[in-house]
Amino acid sequence: MPAADLSADHLFDLYRRMKTIRVFEDTCVAAHKAGEIPGYIHSSAGQEAVPVGVCAVLTREDRITSTHRGHGHGLAKGADLERMMLELYGRVGGLCGGKGGSMHVADFSVGMLGANGIVAGGIPIAVGAAQGLRLLGSQAVVACFFGDGAVNRGPFMEGLNWAAVYGLPVLFVCEDNTFSAFTHSSTTTAGPGPLARAQACGVAGERVDGNDVIAVRAAAERLVGEMRAGGGPRFLWCRTYRFSGHVSIDPATYRKQEDLDAALKRDPLLVTRGQLGDAAAADAIDAEVEAEIARVQDIARKAPYPPRAEAFDDVQDIGSPAVEAAR
Amino acid sequence: MSNVITMGEVAARTLADEMRRDPTIWVLGEDVQAGGIFAQYKGLFQEFGAARVVNTPIAESTIMGAGLGAALVGTRPVIEMRIADFVMPAIDELVNQIAKVRYMFGGQARASVVVRVPHGLHPGSAAQHSQVIESWFVNVPGLVVAAPSTALDLAGLLRTALRCDDPVVFFEPKAMFKNVADMLGDWPAIPFGKAERRREGKDVTIVSWAQAMPAAIEAAAALSADGVEADLLDLRTLWPWDSEAVLASAARTGRALVVQEGVGASGFGAEVAVTIAEHSAARVRRLASPRIPVPFAPTLEDVCFIRPGMIVAAAKEMVAG
Numbered sequence: 001m002p003a004a005d006l007s008a009d010h011l012f013d014l015y016r017r018m019k020t021i022r023v024f025e026d027t028c029v030a031a032h033k034a035g036e037i038p039g040y041i042h043s044s045a046g047q048e049a050v051p052v053g054v055c056a057v058l059t060r061e062d063r064i065t066s067t068h069r070g071h072g073h074g075l076a077k078g079a080d081l082e083r084m085m086l087e088l089y090g091r092v093g094g095l096c097g098g099k100g101g102s103m104h105v106a107d108f109s110v111g112m113l114g115a116n117g118i119v120a121g122g123i124p125i126a127v128g129a130a131q132g133l134r135l136l137g138s139q140a141v142v143a144c145f146f147g148d149g150a151v152n153r154g155p156f157m158e159g160l161n162w163a164a165v166y167g168l169p170v171l172f173v174c175e176d177n178t179f180s181a182f183t184h185s186s187t188t189t190a191g192p193g194p195l196a197r198a199q200a201c202g203v204a205g206e207r208v209d210g211n212d213v214i215a216v217r218a219a220a221e222r223l224v225g226e227m228r229a230g231g232g233p234r235f236l237w238c239r240t241y242r243f244s245g246h247v248s249i250d251p252a253t254y255r256k257q258e259d260l261d262a263a264l265k266r267d268p269l270l271v272t273r274g275q276l277g278d279a280a281a282a283d284a285i286d287a288e289v290e291a292e293i294a295r296v297q298d299i300a301r302k303a304p305y306p307p308r309a310e311a312f313d314d315v316q317d318i319g320s321p322a323v324e325a326a327r
Numbered sequence: 328m329s330n331v332i333t334m335g336e337v338a339a340r341t342l343a344d345e346m347r348r349d350p351t352i353w354v355l356g357e358d359v360q361a362g363g364i365f366a367q368y369k370g371l372f373q374e375f376g377a378a379r380v381v382n383t384p385i386a387e388s389t390i391m392g393a394g395l396g397a398a399l400v401g402t403r404p405v406i407e408m409r410i411a412d413f414v415m416p417a418i419d420e421l422v423n424q425i426a427k428v429r430y431m432f433g434g435q436a437r438a439s440v441v442v443r444v445p446h447g448l449h450p451g452s453a454a455q456h457s458q459v460i461e462s463w464f465v466n467v468p469g470l471v472v473a474a475p476s477t478a479l480d481l482a483g484l485l486r487t488a489l490r491c492d493d494p495v496v497f498f499e500p501k502a503m504f505k506n507v508a509d510m511l512g513d514w515p516a517i518p519f520g521k522a523e524r525r526r527e528g529k530d531v532t533i534v535s536w537a538q539a540m541p542a543a544i545e546a547a548a549a550l551s552a553d554g555v556e557a558d559l560l561d562l563r564t565l566w567p568w569d570s571e572a573v574l575a576s577a578a579r580t581g582r583a584l585v586v587q588e589g590v591g592a593s594g595f596g597a598e599v600a601v602t603i604a605e606h607s608a609a610r611v612r613r614l615a616s617p618r619i620p621v622p623f624a625p626t627l628e629d630v631c632f633i634r635p636g637m638i639v640a641a642a643k644e645m646v647a648g
């Protein structure tokens with residue numbers, strides 16, 4: 001049943017966004033396995049409630065930073081679906097003109113400052129974005145998504161300390177999907193968890209069921225509200241579970257089948273469907289989303305690859321390789 | 328009327344000028360409110376306050392990365408790294424992030440930052456406070472690399488760096504910050520990629536930059552006294568670099584001696600030398616530091632320095648040979 005303070009329309013919208021991320025990534029993983037998409041895909045299947053719940057309380061002016069598993073963050077922030085599909089296919093018209101691919105999807109027009117191939121790479125960028133926005137007189141806030149693996153890197157501690165020292169409006173969102181690449185994070189992480197580390201730096205926050213979009217949204221709304229009121233940084237620890245392997249080619253043989261089975265029963269899409277209480281309406285959304293993804297995939301399949309000469313564009317203005325080549 | 332000031336003060340005054348011109352320029356780094364360790368930020372905190380002159384934790388990764396984040400939302404950060412050796416904890420943010428955001432995001436983003444890096448051999452500073460690493464960054468697409476050797480060039484190139492949209496790694500000669508010069512007149516912007524001829528000659532081309540320049544200048548004067556006229560070029564920026572001027576000079580003299588501070592193997596001097604070899608018939612030689620960490624004791628450290636006598640001897644051998 002919908003939460004009291006959420007309209008049914010809004011909850012359907014959250015469900016649609018989560019479903020869009022799921023179908024988009026499932027489609028791209030299949031296309032990769034079929035040889036249509038180069039490289040590899042880091043799927044966030046199972047984690048959709050986190051970006052959708054958080055971005056639901058952000059404005060277009062607010063910024064987010066993301067991870068190597070960033071399609072969901074981008075789509076939740078409003079990135080163009082068709083252009084994201086074109087980017088994963090490496091085609092003309094892609095968000096990054098085919099230069100980034102899955103691991104570097106970005107849509108600055110909606111405040112999505114880029115996925116990032118480096119674990120914890122987005123954290124310093126997020127605190128700096130908040131600092132820059134403050135200097136410019138903006139009221140916007142920054143949400144910084146990272147995984148449970150990132151909390152063991154130095155920039156995590158540096159970023160928490162930095163945001164606290166300067167009182168910056170950064171929401172640190174630990175999307176804890178249980179795995180650091182191929183390794184269960186519990187075997188490589190000391191102490192009581194990410195939230196305690198944040199609290200040690202004076203950053204208050206909450207732990208939330210990362211498979212429950214209503215709960216994520218409610219927590220994010222509280223924390224972002226405090227940030228907008230001048231409260232400084234906040235931390236949101238979202239416990240969830242990665243359904244896929246680390247990348248599309250990883251069979252994830254290192255994990256127990258019963259763990260996956262249990263997680264699948266807590267699929268955030270199923271959780272939200274239960275909250276919606278209207279299977280027919282949810283089915284209708286599913287069909288619409290699948291049709292839309294099929295449409296954009298068809299566009300991507302037919303689009304041309306960028307011409308070779310574009311490899312030399314957008315490196316730098318001064319001392320650009322194009323200038324060098326012309327010499 | 329004279330205006331005798333240190334190179335550090337020249338740097339600070341130039342930055343102040345640019346900060347008055349552009350309110351989106353700001354500084355972040357350790358101890359910048361105290362004026363920086365070489366006085367290269369002297370007076371800025373007093374004029375621009377804590378919002379634009381930001382003292383940071385000793386957290387190089389985040390100093391660099393936060394600078395990038397602030398650039399991505401439309402400000403122009405000056406990222407102070409204190410000394411070159413301290414760039415290493417921030418290599419990810421500089422090489423993986425700053426250098427590549429424009430490209431990998433298909434032109435959506437610009438990392439308009441100036442990363443200020445005092446560098447070079449500094450007596451008694453040993454293996455982790457005395458490194459010369461500018462060559463590393465020439466190897467990274469996306470970065471502009473400047474390495475001035477005089478106060479006027481530092482001022483002019485810093486102006487250009489603060490006005491350009493590309494990320495600039497700005498190496499400053501740290502052993503020379505206290506040098507004084509009479510800085511009369513304006514200190515106009517200097518374009519990147521233009522070498523400066525420090526001495527004109529017909530017998531041998533000498534190419535150098537940054538902290539190797541004083542020895543090269545002294546050597547060229549000594550050579551002249553012995554009847555060998557060196558054509559001495561200060562590259563001033565390493566990417567882009569003025570290959571046209573170097574090749575033209577090498578074609579004229581038929582001999583090119585490349586002089587660099589820092590490890591020679593895979594150093595920027597190799598890039599200069601191979602370019603000359605590929606595009607001219609000139610003979611090429613290179614002088615550089617040996618491939619050892621910088622040692623502490625003066626007798627040991629001395630082997631890293633390129634002394635004027637070494638340049639004189641190499642140039643004379645080339646002219647004789």
